[in-house]
Amino acid sequence: MTEMTPPYIPYLDLKPLNDRFAQEDLLSFKEIHASGRFIGGEYVDRFEKEFSVYCGTSHCIGTGNGLDALTIILKAEVALGNLPQNASILVPAHTYIATFLSVIHAGMRPVPVDVEELTLTANVLRKVTLEYDAIIVVDIYGKLVDDEVYAFAKDNSLPIYCDTAQSHGATNKLGERSGNLARASAFSFYPTKNLGGIGDAGAITTNDFELANMCRKVANYGRESRFVNNIIGVNSRLDPLQAAFLSNRLPMLDADNTRRIEIATYYYQHINNVKVKLLPSDFLNNCVSHVFPVYVANRKVFMDYLDHIGIGTSVHYEIPPHQQAAFKELNHLSFPVTEELHRTEVSLPCHPLLSKEDVEFIVKAVNAY
Ligand SMILES: Cc1ncc(COP(=O)(O)O)c(C=O)c1O
Structure with a gap:
């Protein structure tokens, strides 16, 4: 079977x-x-x-x-x-x-x-x-x-x-x-x-x-x-x-935000993979979880792995504004924290229509990485 x-x-x-x-x-x-x-x-x-x-x-x-x-x-x-x-x-x-x-x-x-x-x-x-x-x-x-x-x-x-x-x-x-x-x-x-x-x-x-x-x-x-x-x-x-x-x-906004926060809270309670870093948990204070970020050293491998299992992800964002070709006059600047966050960020699904099973499945997949 x-x-x-x-x-x-x-x-x-x-x-x-x-x-x-x-x-x-x-x-x-x-x-x-x-x-x-x-x-x-x-x-x-x-x-x-x-x-x-x-x-x-x-x-x-x-x-x-x-x-x-x-x-x-x-x-x-x-x-x-x-x-x-x-x-x-x-x-x-x-x-x-x-x-x-x-x-x-x-x-x-x-x-x-x-x-x-x-x-x-x-x-x-x-x-x-x-x-x-x-x-x-x-x-x-x-x-x-x-x-x-x-x-x-x-x-x-x-x-x-x-x-x-x-x-x-x-x-x-x-x-x-x-x-x-x-x-x-x-x-x-x-x-x-x-x-x-x-x-x-x-x-x-x-x-x-x-x-x-x-x-x-x-x-x-x-x-x-x-x-x-x-x-x-x-x-x-x-x-x-x-x-x-x-x-x-x-x-519908408040109910949708409540569901986003529930999902984000579940992620914080259950993601326990040392290769997948979360922001400090006070990130969830005063937050409506528009994006749920995790930080992974080799994000492409992680994203491909999740995609293969059946989970879509996104990145917010790849290139920080000061490194964009459009802002040549800013390109010489260096912001190490911002650059590191941009290098490693992966956004997990976090929207109001995810079911309990979806979220559990995502956590299991992330923990098994
Ligand atoms: C942080 C931030 N500022 C400004 C904007 C610009 O909004 P819009 O795309 O409606 O012009 C966006 C939207 O993508 C955003 O995420």
Whole structure:
């Protein structure tokens, strides 16, 4: 008798995740089609309201994507006179390239600094001797940046912005949500995110009325009124279809995050292979496990092994931004922690539709490596 092979477990399969909302999405599509209003309008207003309530902020401004959301925040701060045109912005070396690109697109200079383990911490910030005007922190893999980092920025009167592209719904120990911790935060709703659309979408959250208005203006051609444009803006609007799709998904976000956290916790409790390193377990504090990273010396062998057994994996990320050919002027820099993390990281499946059996199977396979 042949043993039953379990079906392949992909790293992430967006189809079943989105099938859960197919009926509602079709209805939204029909409604928008029938309304004849295809830019802005009630679906965008509704999602912006819902998401600001969810995050606990006074304002939410929809954008075309997460990169634009970050860039628009920086441009709006310049327009308000809160940052110099050519500001130097401290960024963690360990992030997705979009964080760096937003600074460059805003006409500013990224000042990357190495991380401690994974995130930019107050310790790292205390040691930085370079000059900078503001900080962008990143809730990488869904883990909120430490409260101490915000305290450091406050104590030093430094504006701090958060790249919340990976941390929708994460809460700190006071129960405050991602998006409500920095002066302004930038979300991506790229389909793979914990809250993802079925196309590109993004949003800015802030509690600052003036900044919110300026972000809205920058995002809409720098438009003061219909025929008057008094600053250089961009066109980056949240599409009504994506807004409606996101409204359909938002009520599920907390339950999805809970399941991600359960899976991540199970991994921490049961993975016990010395060849597969995990981050310290406090990684799971204030974290919605957007990505579950493990660190393996020869990752290609490990990934091929899992693939052969029937488990898909991913890498976040291979080449850190400062080593990308696009940033020649940064290529001479060296950030050993970031580089080591990039060399060895493998992301295990960690999404809400993994079954108990899937997760047990993954752990067994990882431990048998
Ligand atoms: C950390 C981080 N920042 C920014 C972005 C940019 O988001 P988007 O792809 O929506 O522009 C992403 C998304 O991939 C991200 O992971």
